[in-house]
Amino acid sequence: MAHTPRWNATDIPDQTGRTAVVTGANSGLGLATVDALARAGAHVVLAVRDPRRGEAAADTVRGARGSVEVRRLDLADLASVRAFAAGWQGPLDLLINNAGVMNIPESRTKDGFERQFGTNHLGHFALTNLLLPHVTDRVVTVSSGAHRLPGNHIHFDNLNLTGSYRPITAYSQSKLANLLFTLELQRRLAAAGSPVRALAAHPGWAATNLQGADASALRRVVMRVGNRVVAQDNRAGALPTLYAATQDLPGTSYLGPDGLGEMRGAPTMVGRTAAASDAGTAGRLWQASEELTGVAFPSLDGQEVTAEAARP
Known part of the structure; x- marks a missing residue:
């Protein structure tokens, strides 16, 4: 039986002439994603909280076929999100x-939201709708x-x-929100007649600096061991995101690793x-997110979709 090579970043189609924004791009999965897209020819914007660290990260990518x-x-600051957009x-x-x-330990965003829900979901919800x-x-x-x-x-x-x-409860809620957001975003895009697609991905267990901020000392130890024994490196962890970003896939597709437990x-x-x-x-979460952020689904080509439009 012929061996089928595993898909990797060298299989990304030519991205010359394309522009991408990657949030959280100064380290880990984000930087690996930037690097792969730039090597494929894209112009990639590193959207980062600390521009100085972002420039240091960008320096590791400069010289690729694309640009950064x-x-x-x-x-975690809706004013910053609005300014970027x-x-x-x-x-x-x-x-x-x-x-x-x-x-992470309990804390709040600048706008008073629980930080994991506010950063992982609400910040991206506002950013997406403003840039859409x-x-x-x-x-x-x-x-x-x-x-x-x-x-x-x-x-x-x-x-x-x-x-x-509880840190894990907050994190898992925010990650569920990411998938519900993708589901409702795709529904609204389709209802508006937009060709834009909404997809999601997860990296499996990837060794990143996220684990180092865990609120539990015990979990930090477990994570350090797991990072050495189980985890993929950042480049491998970024592959589901890159696959979702560059392959011809339908909206709401969800990509992850194909190994045991999707690790x-x-x-x-x-x-x-x-x-x-x-x-x-998904629709209820969208409505709540609009109310919390003050950002709504935009009019696309003059056609605006309300929360009730096109709902079965």
Whole structure:
């Protein structure tokens, strides 16, 4: 039987002439994503909270066939999100919502949201909708296998988990929100007659600096061991995102590693929980997110889609 080579970053189609934005791009999965897209010829914008660190990261990529630039974006500050979007001009082929925080101690964004939900979901929700009139091809949002945590759901009566905060509960809620956001975004794009697609991906277990911020000392130890024994490196962890970003896939596709437990391996289509597939919950989350951020789905080519439009 002939051996089928595993898909990797060298299989990315030529990206010359395409522009991408990658959030959280100064390290880890984000920087690996930037590097691969730039090597394939794209112009990639590193959207980062700390431009100085972003420039240092960009220096490791410069010299690739494509080009890179750094722009400031703090997803935990809606004013920063609005400023980034207001400064955008021209077409944007690809938006990759990669940035995130994981299992951190309880804290708030500048706008008062629980930081994991506010950064991982609400910041990207606002950014996507504000940039959407410029997007020509697709939006890829990075979720996590943590969305499968037993009993995980959107806490609509207490999205900030006030008085009942647990780091893992907050993180898994935010990752479930990423998938529900992708589901509802695709529904709205289709209803508006837009060719833009919304997709999601997860990296499996990738050794990144996210684990070092875990609120639990015990989990930090477990993560350090797992990073050495189980985890993929950043380049392998970025492959599902890159596959979602560059292959001809339908909207709402969810990509992850093909290995045992989706921990590592080559990118492939993967499943999601029933909670992550619930269109009613996705619509409710979208409405709540609009109310919290003050950002709504934009008019595309003069056709605006409301929360009720085109709903079965």
